[in-house]
Amino acid sequence: MELPKYTMGIGDRFGRQGKAQLAAFVKAAEMGLAVAPVWNKSNREHLLVHTAPPSVRTEADAAVAALGWRKPYFVDADHIGLKTVDGFIQCSDFFTIDVADFIGQAPDDAALEKFVAAQARRAGALHVPGIPEPLEVTTGYIERTARKYLVAVQEAGKVYRHIAAAKGAGAFITEISMDETDQPQRPLDLLIILAAIAQEKIPVQTIAPKFTGRFNKGVDYVGDVAGFEKELSDDVAVLAWAVKEFGLPATLKLSVHSGSDKFSIYPAIRRVLKKTGAGLHIKTAGTTWLEEIIGLAAAGGAGLQIAKELYGQALERFDALVAPYASVIDIDKSRLPSAAAIAAWSPAAFAGAVRHDQRCAAYNPHMRQLLHVGYKLAAEMGVRYQNALEEFAPIIAQHVTENIFDRHLKLIFGPGA
Numbered sequence: 144m145e146l147p148k149y150t151m152g153i154g155d156r157f158g159r160q161g162k163a164q165l166a167a168f169v170k171a172a173e174m175g176l177a178v179a180p181v182w183n184k185s186n187r188e189h190l191l192v193h194t195a196p197p198s199v200r201t202e203a204d205a206a207v208a209a210l211g212w213r214k215p216y217f218v219d220a221d222h223i224g225l226k227t228v229d230g231f232i233q234c235s236d237f238f239t240i241d242v243a244d245f246i247g248q249a250p251d252d253a254a255l256e257k258f259v260a261a262q263a264r265r266a267g268a269l270h271v272p273g274i275p276e277p278l279e280v281t282t283g284y285i286e287r288t289a290r291k292y293l294v295a296v297q298e299a300g301k302v303y304r305h306i307a308a309a310k311g312a313g314a315f316i317t318e319i320s321m322d323e324t325d326q327p328q329r330p331l332d333l334l335i336i337l338a339a340i341a342q343e344k345i346p347v348q349t350i351a352p353k354f355t356g357r358f359n360k361g362v363d364y365v366g367d368v369a370g371f372e373k374e375l376s377d378d379v380a381v382l383a384w385a386v387k388e389f390g391l392p393a394t395l396k397l398s399v400h401s402g403s404d405k406f407s408i409y410p411a412i413r414r415v416l417k418k419t420g421a422g423l424h425i426k427t428a429g430t431t432w433l434e435e436i437i438g439l440a441a442a443g444g445a446g447l448q449i450a451k452e453l454y455g456q457a458l459e460r461f462d463a464l465v466a467p468y469a470s471v472i473d474i475d476k477s478r479l480p481s482a483a484a485i486a487a488w489s490p491a492a493f494a495g496a497v498r499h500d501q502r503c504a505a506y507n508p509h510m511r512q513l514l515h516v517g518y519k520l521a522a523e524m525g526v527r528y529q530n531a532l533e534e535f536a537p538i539i540a541q542h543v544t545e546n547i548f549d550r551h552l553k554l555i556f557g558p559g560a
């Protein structure tokens with residue numbers, strides 16, 4: 144199974160927006176942008192909203208059937224590990240093997256020595272086509288990097304072989320993710336990690352490093368945009384070099400776990416793709432759930448009431464909701480409007496505060512981030528929330544499609560300004 148050149152990961156906490164999401168890819172295809180959808184949902188999300196992995200397959204297949212989509216699509220077991228993968232094996236054909244927890248664990252001496260010995264011949268000034276300056280490789284750097292990442296790659300090998308034993312090699316897409324960690328992996332680190340992946344014989348088709356800068360959930364990038372563009376471009380060059388040098392799959396490409404809405408770096412990503420001809424997997428972060436809230440608020444009446452209630456509860460349970468996401472959000476509590484303050488808000492005021500439009504004076508990234516991590520509350524609301532999604536389905540669908548098409552697909556893969 145091969146991954147197409149351009150793919151985008153989409154999440155749907157409550158599994159109701161599959162058609163609205165796919166409609167965005169249909170619109171993209173109509174304007175000549177071939178991007179394959181990848182429905183992803185992590186074990187953590189399943190636990191929080193009490194769903195099981197096969198529900199994502201059911202949703203994807205139903206959307207594909209309803210819209211007559213004849214192009215590729217995938218179902219991603221997102222951020223799985225050996226402990227969580229089993230429930231995903233049958234229904235998924237894309238596996239994001241997350242080994243971030245194993246970064247920094249000490250490898251055994253024999254494995255480390257063997258790896259360093261095999262790679263030592265690369266020491267010196269390494270010229271990678273596409274990177275203007277040579278990479279300065281030393282055996283010390285190879286050893287330090289291997290010390291940090293070798294166990295993580297070995298763990299990825301275990302998970303890969305576990306899946307392959309059940310599904311058959313070649314029957315699924317393998318991604319390795321190392322993004323949920325503190326330290327970014329620079330291009331030379333990535334090169335050494337790819338050498339280890341090749342040695343472990345994992346047919347990796349996408350790899351998600353941690354990039355420099357902050358990728359908070361549902362809000363814009365925080366960091367040096369020019370620096371990011373250089374890093375992305377160098378990473379692309381490293382991947383192309385590693386495919387040839389290590390015999391990795393020709394379809395290997397970067398996976399950017401964007402956290403959604405990284406508008407300030409989308410032009411940089413687009414330039415790098417155009418310049419290099421490289422493919423890309425870009426994963427977004429369940430902001431479809433925020434579009435549900437925005438749609439409900441914009442609908443007014445009972446919809447707006449539910450949006451306000453959920454926000455009020457999120458304020459009350461702030462600490463518990465924020466804790467699991469502390470490293471990927473930045474909320475200034477003093478900037479959160481109180482429940483009393485929003486009680487009188489109009490549909491436009493509430494939707495405007497949550498909708499990610501930086502030109503809009505009402506936009507409040509603190510409120511948006513809090514709601515982003517508050518989806519558990521909608522799960523707790525249960526049938527009432529589900530019924531509201533049903534009642535206001537048309538307006539919600541419009542927001543979901545527009546968000547994915549206009550604010551992601553077009554900006555990343557489109558012809559550009």
Ligand SMILES: [Zn+2]
Nearest residue numbers: 320322323400
């Ligand atoms: Zn990730």
